[in-house]
Amino acid sequence: MTDPADALDLLDPALAHHIVNALGWRSLRPLQEAAVAPLLGGEDALLLAPTAGGKTEAAVFPLLTRMNRHGWKGTSVLYVCPLKALLNNLHPRLRTYAEWLGRSAELWHGDVTTPRRRRILTDRPDILLTTPESLESMLVSSHVDHRAFFAGLHAVVVDEVHAFAGDDRGWHLLAVLERLSRVAGRxxxxxxxxxxxxxxxxxxxxxxxxxxxxxxxxxVAPDADRTAPAPSVDIELDYVGSVANAATVIAALHRGEKRLVFCESRRTVEELGEQLRLRGVTTFLSHASLSVDERRRAEQAFAEARDCVIVSTSTLELGIDVGDLDRVIQIDAPATVASFLQRLGRTGRRQGNKRNCLFLALDDAGLLAAAALLLQWSRGWVEPVVAPPEPRHLAAQQLLALCLQEHRVGENLWQQWWGGVGPFGPDAAPVVRHLVEQGFLDQDGGLLFIGPEAERRYGHRHFMNLTAVFTAPPEFTVFSGRSEIGRTDPDLLTEEVTGPRKLLLAGRSWLVTYIDWRRRRCFVVPADEGGRARWSGFGGDRVRSFTLTRAARDVLLGEDPPVRLTKRATARLTKARETHLHTVHPAGTLITRLADGDVRWWTWAGHRANATLAASLPAVVAPQRRFGDQWVRLRDDLSPARWKSAVADTAAGMCLPDVDGRAVRGLKFSEALPARLAEATLAARAADEEAARTVLAEPVRLTTLTSP
Structure with missing residues (x-):
C-alpha cells in the first residue's frame, strides 16, 4: 500500500492542492491511498469499499492526474453508471474535480436535451458520464461521428460494477466496451x-x-485486509404482521430523525407511504414507476428535511446522495446479503454514529427470510457476483447493433469486434445464421447488413428499441392536469370495480377521470383514500438462493442471528419452528407423507436447485405444482425402490428445468433467436446443478405424518 504521506504527492500538484484546501482533507482514505499507484501505472482495477467509502475519488483523482501528465485530449475518460439518477448526483462533484485542472465533465443520457448534446459533440468533454445504453445509442447514431468522438478514449470507470455483472446489462456493457476499444484503436x-x-x-x-x-x-480493498474490528452496528429484527402496523411502528419510533425505508416492491412502497401520511409523518417516495420529476422532488426535499421518512425500492440502494441519514428500516428482507450491506452502509456516516438497520417483517415468510439473511451475514458471507449464463439473445442484439453501427460487416469478421468475449465468439454462429434466414440481417458479397425484419421490428425512432436490453411490461402514464405523476399497470384500468376507479401512486389516492387508450395515458384528480397500486412483470416472484434457503433451515433448527430480536419476533420464530418441526433435519433432507397423500421432499435448497431436481427426477416427481424454494412435491405412489432407481438415473447427469414457451416473451430480442435456443437460455438460467448435486448426495429420511 502507498504510504499515506506519499499518496497525495503522487497526484497532480494542482489537484493535491485543491484536495487539501478546497475539500479540507489532510490525507486520503485508505482505499484512495491504495489506488493511486496502480491506477497511475495504467493497471485495470476493482476498487472495493462500503457505501460512502470514497470510491469515486479513488478512481477519478489518479485518472485526472494521468490525463494531465500524458496530455490526453478530447473525451478520454468514460464514467459509466447503472442509473441516470446516480449520474445526475455525481456530475457536480466530477465537474468540480475536473475544473480544478482546467478540464471538463458532462452528462450524456436519455434525459439530456438535444441542444446540450450538440454542444457536447462540438466541444468534447474530458470526462463523459453516461450509461451503457447511451453509449450504444452514440455508436449507432447517424448524428454522432463515433470514431472521432471516441478517438481519445484511454480509461473507463464502471461504478456499481456488481449491479451490472449480475444480469444481462453486464453482458451488454462488456460487448459495448469491446466495440469502443476497437473504435478507439486501443x-x-x-x-x-x-x-x-x-x-x-x-x-x-x-x-x-x-x-x-x-x-x-x-x-484494491485495503479495508478487507485490516485487523481492526469492524464499525459497530445496531441491528434489530421485529415482527409487525402488516403494512399498517409497520407504519405505526415507524411513526412512533425515532421521531425527529431522518429515516430511509426499503421495500421489496413498488406496491408496498405505495401502501406504506400512504399509511405513514395518514399518521402525520412527513413522507416521500421513490421507485421506478414514479416520474423523474416526482422522484427528484422527493429526493431533494428529503435531503433538505430532518424529521421525515423516504420510502423506496432498491432505487436508493446505490450511491445516490439523499443527505445525512439517521436510520435505515427494512421491510421484510432484501434478496441478497450484498443488498443489505449496501443499505446498511447508508447510515453511520457521522462521527460517533453506528450503522443501523431495523427489520420489520410483514408475515412469517418475511420474518424467516430476514432471520436467514442476518444469520448468513453474521457468518461473513456475501454472494458471488455471477454473470447470467448463455446470453444468446444479447449476441443477436449486438450483431444487429454492430451492423447498424458499421452499416456493413464482413460475414467472417464480426467476431473480431468482441475479441472472443463470452457469448460473442464462435458460439454465436448459429445466431448469425438464424438472423440471416429470418431476414433480420441481409447478406451480400460476403457482407452482413440490416435486413427488412430488423427494420420492421426495431426501426421505429431510429432503432431506439434496439439499445434497450430489457423488456418492460406495458404501463399507462398517469397525469394530474399537465403534471406527470408516474406509471401504473393497465390491469388496474380494465378490471371491474364497484364505484369510482381509484389509483394509489406517489403515496396518494387518485380518482380516474379519463383514459386515453390509444396513447396509453390516464388522467386523475386527487381523492381522499381507497386507491390501489399494482405492477406486474415477467420475472415473477424473486427466488432465494441455495445458501440463504439453507440458512433459513438453520434458523428453524434453532440458530438465531446475533442481532436484537423483539419479543414479537422471538414468539413468531418459536411458532415457525414448531410448524416446521417435521420438515427440517440437521443431517440431511426429509420426505414427508401426510395422511391426505401429499408427499414432499424437504430439500431446503432454493428455487433453482429444486427446479433442477424436479426436471432430473421425473419418475418420482409429481406432474403438477412440483416445487418451491423449500420442497419438491413427489408422486403419492413413491416407494423406496422407485426413489433409489430415480436417484441412480441422475448419475449420467442432471437435466435442465423445463421452460414454458410463454416465458420466452420476457426475454428481450428472443424473436431474433431460434425458439430452441431462447428456451435453452432460460433453462440454463433457471438451474443450479451444483446445489442439486449437493442435495442428492445428502442422506434422505422418509417419515409419515398423521396430520397436515
Whole structure:
C-alpha cells in the first residue's frame, strides 16, 4: 500500500492542492491511498469499499492526474453508471474535480436535451458520464461521428460494477466496451467500483473482458485486509404482521430523525407511504414507476428535511446522495446479503454514529427470510457476483447493433469486434445464421447488413428499441392536469370495480377521470383514500438462493442471528419452528407423507436447485405444482425402490428445468433467436446443478405424518 504521506504527492500538484484546501482533507482514505499507484501505472482495477467509502475519488483523482501528465485530449475518460439518477448526483462533484485542472465533465443520457448534446459533440468533454445504453445509442447514431468522438478514449470507470455483472446489462456493457476499444484503436484502462462481493477476483477478470490475462489488473480493498474490528452496528429484527402496523411502528419510533425505508416492491412502497401520511409523518417516495420529476422532488426535499421518512425500492440502494441519514428500516428482507450491506452502509456516516438497520417483517415468510439473511451475514458471507449464463439473445442484439453501427460487416469478421468475449465468439454462429434466414440481417458479397425484419421490428425512432436490453411490461402514464405523476399497470384500468376507479401512486389516492387508450395515458384528480397500486412483470416472484434457503433451515433448527430480536419476533420464530418441526433435519433432507397423500421432499435448497431436481427426477416427481424454494412435491405412489432407481438415473447427469414457451416473451430480442435456443437460455438460467448435486448426495429420511 502507498504510504499515506506519499499518496497525495503522487497526484497532480494542482489537484493535491485543491484536495487539501478546497475539500479540507489532510490525507486520503485508505482505499484512495491504495489506488493511486496502480491506477497511475495504467493497471485495470476493482476498487472495493462500503457505501460512502470514497470510491469515486479513488478512481477519478489518479485518472485526472494521468490525463494531465500524458496530455490526453478530447473525451478520454468514460464514467459509466447503472442509473441516470446516480449520474445526475455525481456530475457536480466530477465537474468540480475536473475544473480544478482546467478540464471538463458532462452528462450524456436519455434525459439530456438535444441542444446540450450538440454542444457536447462540438466541444468534447474530458470526462463523459453516461450509461451503457447511451453509449450504444452514440455508436449507432447517424448524428454522432463515433470514431472521432471516441478517438481519445484511454480509461473507463464502471461504478456499481456488481449491479451490472449480475444480469444481462453486464453482458451488454462488456460487448459495448469491446466495440469502443476497437473504435478507439486501443485497449483502455478499466476501473470497476463496487461494494463488498464474494468473488472480487472473478469480477475483475470479467470486467477486463478481452484484456483478461493480457493486461495487468488488481483488486484494491485495503479495508478487507485490516485487523481492526469492524464499525459497530445496531441491528434489530421485529415482527409487525402488516403494512399498517409497520407504519405505526415507524411513526412512533425515532421521531425527529431522518429515516430511509426499503421495500421489496413498488406496491408496498405505495401502501406504506400512504399509511405513514395518514399518521402525520412527513413522507416521500421513490421507485421506478414514479416520474423523474416526482422522484427528484422527493429526493431533494428529503435531503433538505430532518424529521421525515423516504420510502423506496432498491432505487436508493446505490450511491445516490439523499443527505445525512439517521436510520435505515427494512421491510421484510432484501434478496441478497450484498443488498443489505449496501443499505446498511447508508447510515453511520457521522462521527460517533453506528450503522443501523431495523427489520420489520410483514408475515412469517418475511420474518424467516430476514432471520436467514442476518444469520448468513453474521457468518461473513456475501454472494458471488455471477454473470447470467448463455446470453444468446444479447449476441443477436449486438450483431444487429454492430451492423447498424458499421452499416456493413464482413460475414467472417464480426467476431473480431468482441475479441472472443463470452457469448460473442464462435458460439454465436448459429445466431448469425438464424438472423440471416429470418431476414433480420441481409447478406451480400460476403457482407452482413440490416435486413427488412430488423427494420420492421426495431426501426421505429431510429432503432431506439434496439439499445434497450430489457423488456418492460406495458404501463399507462398517469397525469394530474399537465403534471406527470408516474406509471401504473393497465390491469388496474380494465378490471371491474364497484364505484369510482381509484389509483394509489406517489403515496396518494387518485380518482380516474379519463383514459386515453390509444396513447396509453390516464388522467386523475386527487381523492381522499381507497386507491390501489399494482405492477406486474415477467420475472415473477424473486427466488432465494441455495445458501440463504439453507440458512433459513438453520434458523428453524434453532440458530438465531446475533442481532436484537423483539419479543414479537422471538414468539413468531418459536411458532415457525414448531410448524416446521417435521420438515427440517440437521443431517440431511426429509420426505414427508401426510395422511391426505401429499408427499414432499424437504430439500431446503432454493428455487433453482429444486427446479433442477424436479426436471432430473421425473419418475418420482409429481406432474403438477412440483416445487418451491423449500420442497419438491413427489408422486403419492413413491416407494423406496422407485426413489433409489430415480436417484441412480441422475448419475449420467442432471437435466435442465423445463421452460414454458410463454416465458420466452420476457426475454428481450428472443424473436431474433431460434425458439430452441431462447428456451435453452432460460433453462440454463433457471438451474443450479451444483446445489442439486449437493442435495442428492445428502442422506434422505422418509417419515409419515398423521396430520397436515
Amino acid at each position: 485497449p483502455f484502462q478499466r476501473v470497476g467500483l463496487s461494494a463488498t462481493v464474494g468473488n472480487p477476483g472473478e469480477l475483475l477478470s470479467w470486467l477486463q473482458g478481452a484484456g483478461q490475462g493480457r493486461r495487468p489488473g488488481r483488486v
